[in-house]
Every structure is written in structure tokens, then in C-alpha cells.
Amino acid sequence: MAKNASRRRDPARGMMAASMVFFFVGFLLLAAHDGEWQSFLLALIVPLIIFGGTALLPRLFPADKLLLSLTNFLCALGVLMLYRISPQRGLNQAVNYGVGVGCMVLCAFLIRYVRSWKALTILMVGGSLVLLALPLLIGTEQNGAKNWIWIGSYSLQPSEIVKLALLLCVSFLLSQKKALLSILFGGACLALLMLQKDLGTALLYFGLCLVMLYVSTGSLLLVGAGLAGGAGAAVMGYQMFAHVKARLAIWQDPWQYTQGAGLQLVRSFVAIANGGLWGVGLGLGNAGNTTRAGGIPEAYNDFIYPVILHEFGLIFGAVVILMYLFIVIRAIMIARRSTSVFHALVSVGCAGLITLQTFVIIAGNIKLIPLTGVTLPFISYGGTSMVSSLCLIGFLQGVASRNKAGVDQDRALAMHGGGAP
């Protein structure tokens, strides 16, 4: 009786059902438009992945269903938008999504079952530095930054993977009261990123380290010193790199640069204005169509959010931002319930990374801050990005499952009268 009542009230199930219907209808609409069999296929497969990811996964381990349903919605939204922009990319992204869910489960298990992090941390620190140095040696330059490496025909952005290692290592070091070591490691990563000229990611790493340092030490002095150092580095970056100067100039007035790099920002504004409150309708806009007039260059990557605003409208766009907010709030709740410093720090780090990354790219899209090329978590095109975002959710699930395990143990003990609840 009690079980049924709780099931009926579970918001995660309602959310899951709603998003399954949403994407079923969404892909059907696209199918009605293009008549391709892939569209019909995705109309079935994507809701199934959502069902699997939200309803079946929790049978493997005690997972946070609300977090799962929110994440799955955003990932599926990415697949839908990318498929609408370019079917090939959409299909690729569906595969990325599937792989990402697998990695998420692995990460959850990693956090759930690994008891000693010392050896792993040493390994990860070494590995991270090597990985970050790689693009400098064999990387290729894109949009002014040298942050990609190619393995055969596969491209990889090491900084996306190292992000996860950084989060775990810094959490571990700080939980062992080794603040200095963690600062050194974070600083080394930042230096390597600056050398790659990947300032967007550097900003993320920097913000992440700052949040975690504050949470573990509570020292505003440290945060202040960090901010001062960051400001110094920003000024240095501005002086040293031409593409940073150009980005800043575009940020001040993109309308002056519509013949060049300011065009994507201006196109994004126009797309948003056309969308209005309710959007022009899925598949009916032109902003995502990079090959046609009016399309936003990089619509599938840095500028996917304006495409969502264009076709779904401002209200839906606000809901998407709120979904990120709920994910972050959920992560904070998990952090506050966790039983060890390490797990609390990992959860806070996940919350920080998701917030910063979402903020940096969307704020860049709407000209609140200068544009830096980071991906929108769960939605932007790209395997590395999708996997690393879902790994963050995996970490959170791992911590949540341990919290839950702790609660269950307590409850069991209490029921047997063996100990204090």
C-alpha cells in the first residue's frame, strides 16, 4: 500500500513518461517532414533509451531517478536537435548517448565500489599531465586553440577526459587535507591548457578548483588569492593571444563584425528574435541549417542553445536552463547527504562543473560574457563531451547510491533494534 502511494507520487516517473512522449512525437514530426526511415526508427529508439536509462538502470544499483530522468531528457533533446540539424550527426549522437550511458554506469560503479583512491589518484595525476601535453605535441588547431588529437579517424579532446580526473584527484587530495598538492596539480593543468590556448576549458578548470578549494577549506582568503591570480592570467591571456582580443572585440559589438567572426553571434540573436516565446516549430526554422542562408555556423556545437530557442521558443529555453538548475540542486543535495568528505567533494565538483560549463556557453551565446568554445553539457554534438558529461552524472549516481546504502543499513539496523538510526 505504502509502496504504491510512493510510486504514484514519484516525479521521476511522470517526467520519464512525459519525455518519452515528447521525443516520440518530436521524431515523428521530423519523420513527417523528411519521410526517412531513420526518423521513424529514432522515434522508437530514443524513448526506449530513455526508458532504459531511467527505469531499468535503477535495477542495477540504487540510483537517483530524478537525476536520471532530467539527464536523459537533455541528452535526448541533443539527439533530436542534432538530427534535425543534420541526420548524420543526430545518428552519431544517438550512438554517443548510448556509449555515454554505459560510461555513466561504469563511473557509478567506480565511485560505489572503489574504497582506496590513493593508487588511482597517483595514476590519474600522471595520466592527466601526459594527456594534456599530447595536443601540444601532436594536436591540431581549431578556432585558435590547439586542443584536439586524432587517433586514426577518431578525434579526441583530452581536456574533456582530464576534467574528470582533475575532479576526482582534487577531491581526493583535499579530502586528505593536501590542499597544496591539489593546487599544484590544478595549476599544472591550467598552465598546459593556457599553452594549448584553450581558454574556455581553462576557465572551467579554474572555476572547478576554486569551488572545491572553498568548500573544503572554507577560506575566502584562498578564493580571493585564486581570483586575483585568475584575473592576472586573464589579462596575460588577453595580451598574448590574438584570438582572445578578437573575441573580446566581438563581444563588445558583434554587429561590427558580421562579415567575419561576429556573424554567428548576430545570427544567433536573429534566430532568437524569430523564435519568440513559442518558437517557430521543430524542423521549421532555419537557424540550425548551417548550409543554408541564415544558419548559424557551429549550430551543432557551441550554438545549439540558440537553435533550441529558435525552434522551441524562449519559454522552453528557460525550462531547459531550469533543468540544468535542478540537476545542480540535486547534486548539492547528494553532496550534503554524503557520508565522507571525498564523496561530498566529488558531488560538489560535479555540480560546479555542470553549472560553469552551462553558464559559460549560454552566457556566451546571449552576449553576457565573451564567447568561449565550450560545449553545452548533454546537448552539444560530440562523443567526448557527451561521455564526460554523463560520467559526471555517473559520479553523482555512485555517491547517491552509497548515501542510500548508508540509509538502508541504518534502517535495517534500526528495525532489528541494533543501533541508533
Next chain:
Amino acid sequence: MKKLKKNILRAAFVLCALFALLLGYGAYTVSVNSNRWFSSTLNVYARQKRQDVIPGRILDRSGVVLASSDGEGERVYPDDEALRRATVHAVGSSAFNMKSSAEYFYAAYLYGSRLSFPERLGYALKGEKYKGDDVVLTIDSALNAYAASLFPQDKKGAAVVMNYRTGEVLCLLSFPNFDPRNTSAAPSGASINRVTQSLMAPGSTFKIVTYASVLENMTDYQSRTFICGGQLQAGNRIITDAGTDLEAGKITQHGALTLREAFLKSCNNTFAQIALELGDAALRRTAESFGFNDNFLFRDLVVENSRYPTSNRTDGEIAWTGAGQSALAVSPLHMCMVASSIANDGTMMEPWMILEARTASGGTRASFSARQYRRPLNAAQAAVLKDAMRGVVTGGTGTAANLSGVKVCGKTGSAEIDGQEQTNAWFLGFLDEPASPYALAVVVEDAGGGGSVSAPIARQIFSWLLSHGY
């Protein structure tokens, strides 16, 4: 652990604040800019959509149709050519990218983007094209046609009339103009709306701003006299007055003057001295309080931003600035707003050009009302300037604008432009009559003195307004 959880909460607060910032700034930027973005010439989407829409009509404030559409959605203009030409810069033409015209700026209404979902569904079910909304402008087309007839033939220039209590723009003229029915015959540059888009030196009309800066910064100005010796050496520049011809040995001298007298005679020498005494920073502060260097983000009307130079400047440049020359750049509409703020007791209203948007069936889609832009002066300061501007018309350089029975106030300007034979003739003015709160700016380029060329046009416009119930 307890401290850790407290820190987590604090950090969470910062993270949530970032999301709040995103939503807040997003809502702000969209509400302020979306019309501007929509009316951008880069809006390919809207242009493609026009094929499915029969555009709404553009009407003037008394209901005269300035542009309508035939069954195919093509634009139809009125039969009177003079009327077409006189309203073309307010109405716009689809042949040019006229970004501050109704055709562009109100495209969201005219081309059906504001249709509600049921309306769209209704059209779709009936199998008809969407019908865009009608837009009613604040413009009076008869006034436009009359004012256009006063303008000297073959001269470039602009004229704008606005209600200084509300900011409504009644008349908006730019020359050269063209006939929207025959766009291929348009002279080059005819699509530029000089009222809003053309930045020029304000000449002596800027002395209003210099005067205001004195009221703000110089407490003893009433007891002071200034000596105009004809020539003033400032840095590497020499300030002279109209009529001076150094080669012919002719020098205009005004002698000893009060500030008001200097304003009436439009003495460059005095205002240059004042600018040097006030200093660049104080003068710029006053200019910025009038809206110079601001990014104009009016609801409608795309107005080019006015410039007061911000870089380090020589004494010669500062001195000339006091008299309205030297790298100052301002649109006629903005100068009309400056005059309006004096008339309106120190409050500058936002200029606007759309009264309301109506659905095809005659309902109201949206209506608009007056909005304050800024408040550069207090009422007492405005009264001093009003009195000085009254003096210009009754016994100064602007007597040609005077009308008997009403209080006309104004300021002339004759701005020197490099490479031009004659000066740009400016006149700013307003009726200091509670029942007829109208201000105007008239500029005739390369035509001579403001007092002789533009002031008479202003007088006739004022007289038309008074005889037509305004």
C-alpha cells in the same frame, strides 16, 4: 563535516546565482533587443516567411493609408507622388534596407509574426495566406507633405517634429528622398534616413549643451562678462566668429558680453573660452547627460549613437567643441530631443513612431505610450535655457523663426563641414505653449546660415501646426 556542509550550501548559493543571472540577463536582453534583432537586415528567415503573408497596412495618425498590399502581397502606395516622397523615410520601401523605417522596424507586426496560434490555425484551415497586422504611426502625413514643400530644391537635409511632452514623432523628412513606386530612379544615398542615421556636427546648436554645462558647473556665471576679441588662440587653433575673413582683414568682434548675450549672438569666442574653463571632462559629462555616447535602445526608431570624443584632446579641439565643432557627431533627431528636453522642463522623452498595431480584423494587437528617456536638467536650469532660446528668436540670430502671438524659442547653427562650400544650416526650436508642445530640428546641408535658411522653414512649420489644431 558540519562545516563542510555549510560551505557546500554557500557554494550552492553561488552556483544557483549563476543560473539566476542567465535567466535574468536573458529576459532583459530579449525584451530590450528582440525587435532590433528581428528587424536586422540579416534576418533571412523573416524575409523568406514574407512569401506566405499579406503584409499589413501602414497608416498615419489620422488614418491616411501610406502603404497597403494587393492580393498577391505586393506593396501598394498612395496615388499622390508628393505624399509618397514625403513619407518614404518613415514608411520605408522593401527595395532598400531602411532599418529605421516602419517597413523594417515593425516587420514583426506587419508580416504576421505576432499572430496568435488560433489565428494561424484559422488561416491555415481556410487555406488563406496569413494577414499581417496594420501599424498606425505617430506621423502626420499632411504635415510631412507640407514641410517637404518648404525645403529648398536639390538640397540634402532633414527635418523632424516631435511632441516634447510625449516623444511622439509627427514629421520625419530626409532629403534626397525617392518615390517608392519607382525605386530604380532613386538617387544614390536616398534610402538613408538622415533624421536618425546621419551623424553631423551640430554647430552652434550645441551651445545649448555648453550653456547647460555652465548652469551645472559655474556658480558665478550671472555676474560674469566675457570679452570677445574676435580671435582666440587655443592651443594650435584659432577660434573665430561668423563673418571673419582673416585674409581680407575682416574680424567679427562682439566685445563684452554676458553669457545670455553671447548665446543670442551665437558667439563662438565666448563659448570656446567657456569650454576651456569648464574643461573637457565637465563638458563631456553634461553632453553625456543629454545622451551623447549612450547606446540608444529606443523601443522603435533605430538611432545612430551620438559621439562626444573620449580620447585625450588638445585645447584647440576642446575650445571648438564648446562652439559645436570638432569631432562632435549627432543626428538631427537627437538634437531635436535636446531642444525637447529644454521645452519639457528638463525631461527628455524617448522618441517613438508607432501608436498601435491592429489585427487585420481591427482589434488592438499592441498599443504604446510615452516613456521618459532621461532627465539632463532640473526645471530651473531648463527655464534659464528656455529664456535664452526665446531671446534668440526675439532678438538674436533666429528672428526669422518668430511668430506673433505665440512663444517660439530656438537656436540657430551654421556648422562648418570640411570640403563643403557653405555651412550646414541648423535650426532647433519649440513652441513654449502648453497647448502646442512641439519641438523641431531642421538641417539644410551646404546651404548657408541657420538663421537665414532653416529658421524660416521652422516658422512655417510652427504656423502650420498652430493652424491645423496642434
